[in-house]
Amino acid sequence: MLLDELDSVDWRSIPTPGLRMTRADRGRSEWRDLPSPRDGLFALAAAGSLPQVAAATSSLANSAVLWGHMGAVFPAAVVAAPFLLDIAERHDFAPARGAALTLLGDMMESLPIAGFDRTTAVDGRPTPLCCAVAVLVRQRREPVSELGRPGLSLIGNSDEHWRFEVREAVAAGNDTLALGVLGGRIPTPPPGGEIHRSGGTARLASVALEYPVDHETGEACLRLAGTSPSGPCAAGAVIHPARCGEVH
Numbered sequence: 001m002l003l004d005e006l007d008s009v010d011w012r013s014i015p016t017p018g019l020r021m022t023r024a025d026r027g028r029s030e031w032r033d034l035p036s037p038r039d040g041l042f043a044l045a046a047a048g049s050l051p052q053v054a055a056a057t058s059s060l061a062n063s064a065v066l067w068g069h070m071g072a073v074f075p076a077a078v079v080a081a082p083f084l085l086d087i088a089e090r091h092d093f094a095p096a097r098g099a100a101l102t103l104l105g106d107m108m109e110s111l112p113i114a115g116f117d118r119t120t121a122v123d124g125r126p127t128p129l130c131c132a133v134a135v136l137v138r139q140r141r142e143p144v145s146e147l148g149r150p151g152l153s154l155i156g157n158s159d160e161h162w163r164f165e166v167r168e169a170v171a172a173g174n175d176t177l178a179l180g181v182l183g184g185r186i187p188t189p190p191p192g193g194e195i196h197r198s199g200g201t202a203r204l205a206s207v208a209l210e211y212p213v214d215h216e217t218g219e220a221c222l223r224l225a226g227t228s229p230s231g232p233c234a235a236g237a238v239i240h241p242a243r244c245g246e247v248h
């Protein structure tokens, strides 16, 4: 089980912001390190009663993965997500499975802190934290879908954090047609996008599906309005939703 590997994670090596908090006993604010999620993950994996699930959930929602009061997510969430997926798939106590799914949903819906808002864990490119968690969720689409409505809801949530890998780009009037592979789902009306290529990031005003997606392969063709294929929209680039670039 993946949880066996939990103790091999060096949580302190993951970039995490300190949090400025007021200590009631001293009456002044000071910087504090966020607690490691290690104990909370073990506690959720071992939880066999509702109070134990609640305590483990609270611990994780106030740790270096999530800070619930702020609605903030941190880079360690991307490392913790596979462990939560394991708990969601394998725990024999339904409330613990549900709590793991809820925490994964919170990771995709919370905003990161500026300067701690990207991870290179997916493919070496600076990926928004929410989108990196979504990639991990989609990699387990089948088992997570079998977890009933909460599982299907999480998959739906992950699909909103779409990701498109450009394989080929051609000019089409003032636009670019990009052929590549889509993970997740492009909504309508066409959203804005953020395109990453080695060496830079650029904003796209509108990212629209040109043809229906091939659901077997994920191959798709997108129309990137007002852009040139000689610019950032060339082969090798990756596009995410623009809204996923927001920070606290």
Ligand SMILES: [Zn+2]
Pocket: 128, 129, 130, 131, 132, 134, 161, 241, 244
């Ligand atoms: Zn996202």
